[in-house]
Structures are given as structure tokens and as C-alpha cells.
Amino acid sequence: MKYQIIPVTPFQQNCSLIWCDETKAAAVVDPGGDMDRILAEVDKLGVKLEKILLTHGHIDHVGAAKELADHAGIPIIGPHKADSFWLDNLPEQSKHFGFAHSEPFAPTQYLASGDTVTLGSLTLEVLHCPGHTPGHIVFFSATSRTVWVGDVLFHGSIGRTDFPQSNHQDLIDSITKNLWPLGRDVEFVPGHGPISTLGTERDQNPFVADQLFS
Template sequence: MKYQIIPVTPFQQNCSVIWCEKTLKAAVVDPGGDIERILAEVTKLGLTVEKILLTHGHIDHVGGAASLAANLSVPIIGPHEADKFWLENLVKQSQNFGFPRTEAFEPTQYLKEGDEVSVGEQTLSVLHCPGHTPGHIVFYNASSNLAWVGDVLFRGSIGRTDFPQSNHQDLLHSITTKLWPLGKNVNFIPGHGPMSTFEDERQHNPFVADQLFD
């Protein structure tokens, strides 16, 4: 699985274009905005986008999804249905966070724990990881040992839990029981900031390092 990270919106959210090298079929993960930049990158890479994938319902991750889906005539897949209220509340989200007015939308398909999503001949496993939002999901590609974790985990930090229906203990539980079992050598792309590995976070992250739970 290949990928290109495209930071979008004033929040510098890590949108990812991901693709199968063999087929050049692609997906766009969390297109929060700046869809012209995303489309330009897709064209430059010579890819055919099959779908849009969403980790959760916050506007910096989904603000450009409906427009991009309409432009490319592709479905929107994810997040988990527990984030439906965030997607229904996009007009207010856009006002609260200073984004262009963004209308509510319904994804083509919600996802749940254990689902799989194809990108060309590659497969992404779906993990339901509530805490930052109740319907947050993570995408994991076993063949490249790579995870797209949205705002669950960052290098040296974890997602905020001061939003409606966020829960700090749920977030810690998601990280330690859903992500860590995937293996220490997994690389992950967070929703913001630089990439890291689960091993580095288990050693050094002040919120979820292993020694905190011994």
C-alpha cells in the first residue's frame, strides 16, 4: 500500500491519498478540505479514486468529503454510525471552527468493528476505537504494517476528550486493547503531525506508555 499525506485546512489535518501499486486504484482518507489540492495530487500520481474513507465526524476530517465524492462520483465509507450526530451537525461545526459553511451529509456506508475495505487489491481492516469521538474508526493495512488512526493517537500525545460524547477512559482502552495488539512495529499516520510507530509510543508517550499500566 502506497500513500501520500496532504495536510489540509487551517488545522493542518493529515488527509491521505492511499493506493494499490498493482492496480493504481486509490482511496482518499479524511478529506477535510482543500479538495483542489487533493485532486491535483491524484492527477499527478495517475490514480483512479474508488472511494472516500472517514475515520470520524469532525469537520477538519470530513469537511471536503461530500464535494470530493460528488466531483469523483465515488462513495463515502465510514465512520462508525455512532458519529452520525457529528455529520448531522456540520453546519454548526463549520460555524464554530471558522470553516466555510458545510452541509450535513450521510455516508454511503457506515463501518463497524471487523469490517474490511478494499483499495484495489489491498485490504484495510476496520477497528472501532471510541474515545475521541464515539464512532471513531482506525484503518489498518497488514501487508504494509501501516495504520491510519485519525485523532486516536499522535506522536507523543492522544486525542482530545473534551467534546460531546468523548470519553478519556474509552480512548485509553481503544489504544491499549485495539492498537497495541497489532504489533510494536506498526507505523501510523495520525490526523495531525508527524508519523510514528506503536513501539515509540509505548516507550515514550506520556499518556499511554506501557510503564503507566504496569
């Protein structure tokens, strides 16, 4: 498996292009905007875009999803159905955050813990990690030891929980009970900022380090 981070939107959201090195089958994780930039990277890398994967329903992660799906004729997979109200609310999100107008949409398929997404010879495991939003999910590649965590966890920080239906304790539980068991060596790609490892955050993150719960 290979991936390329493509920063998009004024929020510099880490949209990721993931692809199977054997088949060149590719997926875009969280296309928040700048569709032309995403497509230019697809062309540059010579991969075949087959799916759009969404971690949650905030506009900086989904703003270009419908446009890209329609343009490329590909399905939108995820997030969990508990985030449907965020997708229904995209016009209001557009106004509130100063983004270009975005129409509501429903994904081709909602996801839940235990589901898997295939991409060529790759398999991504789905974990439901609520807290930042109620329907937030993450995508984990056990073979490459990489997880795409959206806005659940960041290098040195955690996701905001001051949005409608956010829940701080749910977020802490998602990190400590769902992410930590994946392994200290696992590298994670956050929705914003630099990549890190789960072990680094268990040691140093001021919000969820192990020492806070001992």
C-alpha cells in the same frame, strides 16, 4: 500499497491518499478540505480515485467529503454510525471552527469493527476505536504494517476528550486494547503531526506508555 500525506485545512490535518501499486486504485482518507489540492495530487500521481474513507465526523476530517464524492462520483465509507450526530451537525461545526459552510451528509456505508475495505488488491481492516468521538474508527493494512488512526493517537500525545460524547477511558482502552495488539513495528499515520510507530509510543508517550499501566 503506497500513500501520500496531503496536509489540508488551517488545522493542517493529515489527509492521506492511499493506492494499490498494482491497479492504481486509490482512496482518500479524511478529506477535511482543500478539494482542489487533493485532486491535483491524484492527477500528479496518476491514480484512480475510487473511495473516500472517514475515521470520524469532525469537520477538519470530513469537510470536503461530500463535495469530493459528488465531484468524482465515488462513495463515502465510514465512520461508525455512532458519529452520525457529528455529520448531522456540520453546519454548526463550520461556524464554531471558522470553516467554510459544510452541509450535513450521510456516508454511503457506515463501518464497524471486523469490517474490511478493499482497494485494488489491498485490504484494510476496520477497528472501532471510540473515545475522541464515539464512532471513531481506524484503518489497518496488515501487509504494509500501517494504520491510519485519525485523532486517536499522536506522536507523544493522544486525542482530545472534551467534546460532546467523548470519553477519556474509552480512548485509553481503544489505544491499549485495540492498537497495541497490532504490533510494535506498526507505523501509524495520525490526523495531525508526524508519523510514528506503536512501539515508540508504548515506550515514550506520556499518556499511554506501558510503564504507566504496569
